Amino acid sequence: MEEVLTNPQSGYYMNRDVFGESGDFITSPEVSQMFGELIGVWAMCLWEQMGKPEKVNLIELGPGRGTLLADLLRGSAKFVNFTKALNINLVECSPTLQKVQYNTLKCEDESVGDEKRTVSKLSGAPVYWHASLVQVPSGFPTIIVAHEFFDALPIHQFQKGSRGWCEKMVDLAGDSSRFRFVLSPQPTASLIFLSKRCQWASAEELEKVEQIEVCPKAMEITEQIADRISSDGGGALIIDYGKNGIVSDSLQAIRKHKFVHILDDPGSADLSAYVDFAAIKHSAMEASDDISVHGPMTQSQLLGSLGINFRVEALMQNCDEKQAESLRTGYWRLVGDGEAPFWEGPDDQTPIGMGSRYLAMAIVNKKQGSPVPF
Numbered sequence: 001m002e003e004v005l006t007n008p009q010s011g012y013y014m015n016r017d018v019f020g021e022s023g024d025f026i027t028s029p030e031v032s033q034m035f036g037e038l039i040g041v042w043a044m045c046l047w048e049q050m051g052k053p054e055k056v057n058l059i060e061l062g063p064g065r066g067t068l069l070a071d072l073l074r075g076s077a078k079f080v081n082f083t084k085a086l087n088i089n090l091v092e093c094s095p096t097l098q099k100v101q102y103n104t105l106k107c108e109d110e111s112v113g114d115e116k117r118t119v120s121k122l123s124g125a126p127v128y129w130h131a132s133l134v135q136v137p138s139g140f141p142t143i144i145v146a147h148e149f150f151d152a153l154p155i156h157q158f159q160k161g162s163r164g165w166c167e168k169m170v171d172l173a174g175d176s177s178r179f180r181f182v183l184s185p186q187p188t189a190s191l192i193f194l195s196k197r198c199q200w201a202s203a204e205e206l207e208k209v210e211q212i213e214v215c216p217k218a219m220e221i222t223e224q225i226a227d228r229i230s231s232d233g234g235g236a237l238i239i240d241y242g243k244n245g246i247v248s249d250s251l252q253a254i255r256k257h258k259f260v261h262i263l264d265d266p267g268s269a270d271l272s273a274y275v276d277f278a279a280i281k282h283s284a285m286e287a288s289d290d291i292s293v294h295g296p297m298t299q300s301q302l303l304g305s306l307g308i309n310f311r312v313e314a315l316m317q318n319c320d321e322k323q324a325e326s327l328r329t330g331y332w333r334l335v336g337d338g339e340a341p342f343w344e345g346p347d348d349q350t351p352i353g354m355g356s357r358y359l360a361m362a363i364v365n366k367k368q369g370s371p372v373p374f
Contacts, residue, residue: 001154001251002217004266006093012267013094013152027148028239028299028354029068032330034315036071038306039237043072043143044082045372046235046364050141052081056234057142058125059089061133061221062149064097066090066104069145073105073122086125089136098129133224142228144236150280151240151272153217155251156190159183160210165194170263179263193219200282201246213247213273219283225363226287235364235371241357242275244296250274277361284363294362294374300335300355305373308335 005012028035047056060069069088076082088105092098101107106121118127130136157168166183167190173180193214198206225236253262255269262271277296284293312331316324336353362371 001271004271005152005154007267010267011094012270013097015094015096027064027067028334028358029064029071029147031333031354032327033071033074034308034311034330035303035334036068037075037311038303038308039068039145039147040072040075041306042237042302042372043145044076044079046143046368047082047085049368049371050233052085053141053233054085055087055140056085057089057136057138057140057232058086059091059133059136059142059144061091061144061146062152063090063092063101064148066101068147069101070104070106070122073120073125077123083123083125086123087140088120088125088127090127090129091131091133091136092129093131101129102127133221133228138228138232140232142232142234142236144225144229144234146225146236146238146240148240150215150218150221150238150275151242152270153215153221155213155215155273156193157249157251158191158194158212158214165191165212167191179266181263190214190216197246197276197279200278205246209246209248211248213250213276215273215276215279218275218280222280222283222363223287226284226291229363229365230288230290233365233367235362235368237360237362237371238275238277238280239299239302239358239360240275241354242277242359244277244359246278247274247276275359277359280361290366291363292366292370294364294371296359296361297374298356299358299360300337300353302360302373303335303355 003011006014008014043058047053050056063069069090073083090098090101092101102118105127107118107127108121109116109118119125120127158165159168161183167188169182169184170179171182172178193216194212197212197214229235251262251271251273253260253264253269253271260269281293284291308331312327315327319327333354335355337356362374364371
């Protein structure tokens, strides 16, 4: 999964812009500017709870096109002390998406003495890119946003069989030109992650499942987030589609807004899996005693509590009928409910909701108390 998405030569994310109607799927920031604006409200509230520090690291993991961050910066532009405090750090491994983000954030390179730096003209804040979270310099209070980041991290799948739990692997079919799924004939090293995940589950929960997905990378990055928030102060907001419990079998591939087989032409379709929010919570709590974990709540509850209803009404005051229709559609996609996947595509006129399938969780330093709106 990691190879298919981030291989330097032919990884899915590495050489193309995959977002929006002309890409393979649409994310919340692409649906409406209100999403990024309200994440900005959350970030400003956290900054205030921290005591309005003069410098703060705003880190986004997997920023896509940079749309969320651009809307956050535009929405918070009037709050000068907040935007003045920002050091923007983007954790992005795709050179193609880095260029898109540079343009979306209206970046310019400037010289300060002997130093060259990149600045976003949306806020005047310096912008830095990093390949991983550990590369972001520490020492400042931190606000981390991870929207649709964890769902792309590589998972391991296990299936219960007569000889216990076996890992599902990818193998070559007999003619050696096609991939197929098989169960491992011998125990694999990844069973260590499965046993860790099972320790966090109740006997009743384990009895009900025949398959379990585990994401070691999510555990590792959550530990890094918890360590940083513990030492530097601040908090993280994680928004993704997933469950607050064991995930059984959710790995899926999407190309041009349609589901395709996972092993069909690897590298040409997006792979993602449901995020196991319970595992994130346990990983964070085991990593540090100085943090607290809040949620998950639904995306609908999060945006509702942050004031999306007031925002949509305010925007409606100053727009024509076409813009109003677009606002209404965007609003329902963000907060409405829907069983069908919302990425059915640009031709489908029915807005399908992401409101209850997407969950939001916050990890904060205990000194700050509970974050808004948890």
